[in-house]
Amino acid sequence: MSRLVIVDYNNFWSPSGGGVRRYHLERMKFYKDKADALLVFVQNDGKTFTEKISDSLIIEHTKAFRFPGNWEYRFLWKNADLKVALAKYNPDIVEVGSPYILPRAVSKACKGMPKPPILTGFWHADFPVTYVRRFFEKWKMPRIAKIAESVAFAYARFEYKNYAKIEASCDEVLERMNRFGFSKERLDWIPLGVDLETFTPTARDENLVDELKDGDPNRLTIFFPHRFCDEKGLRLFLEAYPILVEKLGSEPAVLFAGTGPDLPRVQEAAQKFKHIRYEGFIHGEAEMARHYASVDLGLALSGWETFGLSILESLACGNALVAANTGAAAEHLTKSGAGVLLQTRTPEALADAILQISKMNLAELKQNAEAYATKFSWKNCFEKQFSLYQKLVQG
Numbered sequence: 001m002s003r004l005v006i007v008d009y010n011n012f013w014s015p016s017g018g019g020v021r022r023y024h025l026e027r028m029k030f031y032k033d034k035a036d037a038l039l040v041f042v043q044n045d046g047k048t049f050t051e052k053i054s055d056s057l058i059i060e061h062t063k064a065f066r067f068p069g070n071w072e073y074r075f076l077w078k079n080a081d082l083k084v085a086l087a088k089y090n091p092d093i094v095e096v097g098s099p100y101i102l103p104r105a106v107s108k109a110c111k112g113m114p115k116p117p118i119l120t121g122f123w124h125a126d127f128p129v130t131y132v133r134r135f136f137e138k139w140k141m142p143r144i145a146k147i148a149e150s151v152a153f154a155y156a157r158f159e160y161k162n163y164a165k166i167e168a169s170c171d172e173v174l175e176r177m178n179r180f181g182f183s184k185e186r187l188d189w190i191p192l193g194v195d196l197e198t199f200t201p202t203a204r205d206e207n208l209v210d211e212l213k214d215g216d217p218n219r220l221t222i223f224f225p226h227r228f229c230d231e232k233g234l235r236l237f238l239e240a241y242p243i244l245v246e247k248l249g250s251e252p253a254v255l256f257a258g259t260g261p262d263l264p265r266v267q268e269a270a271q272k273f274k275h276i277r278y279e280g281f282i283h284g285e286a287e288m289a290r291h292y293a294s295v296d297l298g299l300a301l302s303g304w305e306t307f308g309l310s311i312l313e314s315l316a317c318g319n320a321l322v323a324a325n326t327g328a329a330a331e332h333l334t335k336s337g338a339g340v341l342l343q344t345r346t347p348e349a350l351a352d353a354i355l356q357i358s359k360m361n362l363a364e365l366k367q368n369a370e371a372y373a374t375k376f377s378w379k380n381c382f383e384k385q386f387s388l389y390q391k392l393v394q395g
Contacts, residue, residue, distance in 0.1 A: 003056075004389055006031075007040045007085050007117070009106055010097030012124055014072040018227070019309045020097065020124050023192060030382040032057045037386065042085050044074035060085050077101050082109040090115060093389045096163075097122045103159040118392045121160050122190075123168040123177070123306060126327075128152030130231075130304040153180035164392055167385065169307035170328040190385050193378035194312040195285060201318035201370060203289035212253040212295065214275065220252040220358050221295040223319070225288065225310060226302070228260030233301025233324070235262060238269055239347035240354070241276070247355045251275040255291060257282045292317035296362055297354065300329035301342065308332060316373035320365035322353045336372035338365050 008027070012020040024041060031039035034056045041057075044064040051059040062081055064074035076082065086094075086109055094110065094117045096103045103121055110116050125131070132152040136145035157180075160166055166182060167190040168174050174187050212221045226232035245251050256266045257279040270278045282288050292298070298314035303324035305311065311332050315321065321339035323329040333339055340353045340360075357365070 003035070004037045004093065004386075004393060005040070005089055005091045006037065006093045006095065006389065007042060007089055007091040008095050008097070009042050009076065009082070009102060010122075010124075011044065011073070011075050011077075011100065011102050012098040013044055014074075016072055019192075019307065022309055023097075023122075023124070026193065026195075026378040027382060028053070028057055028059075030378065038089070040085055040089050040091070042076070042082075044076050046074075058089075060088075077105045079105065079109050082106055086110060086113060086117070091117045092393050093118050093120060095120045095122060097124050099123070099125070099127055099156055099159055101159070103163065107162045118389075119163040120165045120167065120389070120392070121163050123166055123173060126170075126173050126176070126304060126306050128156065128180070129176070134231075134304065150180065153177075157181050165388065167388075170305070170331055172327060172331060173306050188388055190388070191376055191381060192307045192309060192312075193376050193381040194309070194316050194373055196316060196374060196377055198285045199289045199292065199313045199316035199373075201293050201366070203286070203293040203317060205290045205294050208290065208294040212255070212275075212277075214253065216250065219250060219275070220248065220297060220354070222252055222254045222297045222299065222354075223257070223291055223295040223314070224254060224299055225257040225282065225291070226299075227258060228256070228262040228266055230262070231302055231304065232260075233299065233350075234260070235265065236301060236345065236347060236350055237299060238265055240350040241269070241273070243347055243351040244354055245273075247351055248358065252354070253277070253295075255279055255295065257288075257291065288313065289317055292319060296320060296366075297322065297339075297357060300324060300332070301345075301350070302329060303327045303345075305329050312373055312376055315369040318366040318370045320357050320360075320362055320369060322350065322357060332372070336368055338369035338372060 032054050039057050042060045042062055045061040048063045049061050064076040066074045096106050128149045133145045133149040136148055165188050167188050169192050178184055213219045228234045253275040255277055266278050270276045292314050298319035298321050300311045300323040303326035305328040308328040321333055323333035325341045325343055340356050342353050
């Protein structure tokens with residue numbers, strides 16, 4: 001079989017993005033020296049030019065509309081722009097990673113090609129739940145929330161109607177997609193990965209550990225590197241912290257890293273409590289791993305993750321975990337046995353869950369976490385995906 005040509009579009013890409021950006025960076029690493037494939041990543045940009053990385057990896061920078069405001073997302077949808085890479089590379093496979101407008105636009109751009117490519121999609125965001133149903137639930141409109149979720153899934157089915165496969169990284173998400181009309185034959189589980197050489201308990205920094213413990217070897221230490229917003233459980237945790245202090249009889253040490261709309265709340269808490277510390281934005285995977293590996297506990301409080309790369313990074317560094325009881329967070333926690341599920345999304349329940357972990361065998365939880373994470377690697381992720389592509393092309 002001749003080498004497989006893959007063209008990749010995704011309006012969720014941004015230069016400072018989180019999980020989606022990591023997925024594409026790792027995907028490009030995988031294909032960079034792969035002799036039996038050519039990956040062309042159509043990267044939304046401020047100008048148009050071709051960047052050849054290797055014989056098997058090309059980035060087609062394409063000028064795209066930038067959303068106004070403090071965003072780095074650019075939106076690609078014009079037929080003429082989409083057709084450039086299709087005509088230039090005549091791909092066997094096209095993957096589309098964002099569900100709004102782009103799937104149908106790409107499908108339309110592929111019509112009339114001498115050899116139409118096989119279309120695949122990656123469900124990076126469970127938008128009918130995360131962005132649609134939750135919106136109405138927050139406004140206390142449960143009936144409208146259910147109707148809106150159904151409408152959103154109908155829209156997704158329409159967008160992806162010409163797609164041979166839709167990939168997702170969470171069993172719960174796949175089951176929900178099937179329940180809302182996507183046939184099982186069109187769905188495929190592709191777990192993402194973690195850099196196991198970087199994210200490891202050996203990244204532990206004893207100096208940082210001593211700083212956090214501050215003279216109390218039994219002090220519980222927690223790392224929160226997620227976006228500072230309600231979706232990630234930031235407000236929930238800050239409300240739970242004083243309750244936790246009272247229950248424990250001491251202040252746990254908390255490291256906050258990153259940014260988001262609720263940054264002022266973090267800064268206020270850091271001023272109020274001696275053992276809450278704001279680290280700012282941490283640059284580099286090695287530095288992230290150092291912080292993960294130097295604490296006892298990680299928090300995965302978003303119940304809407306489709307995989308949760310930061311969850312795997314935390315587990316790989318040997319962190320025990322308090323996790324939401326839905327989505328990928330619950331899936332990782334249940335399969336790893338590395339902590340406690342948050343059964344009710346209240347500050348009191350979160351404080352109780354953390355208190356419960358503090359009374360458990362932390363060393364055993366950490367061993368469970370690391371052992372589970374070692375099952376995931378980026379190499380396995382993309383080998384499984386490439387095998388899927390080959391099967392689709394071979395028919």
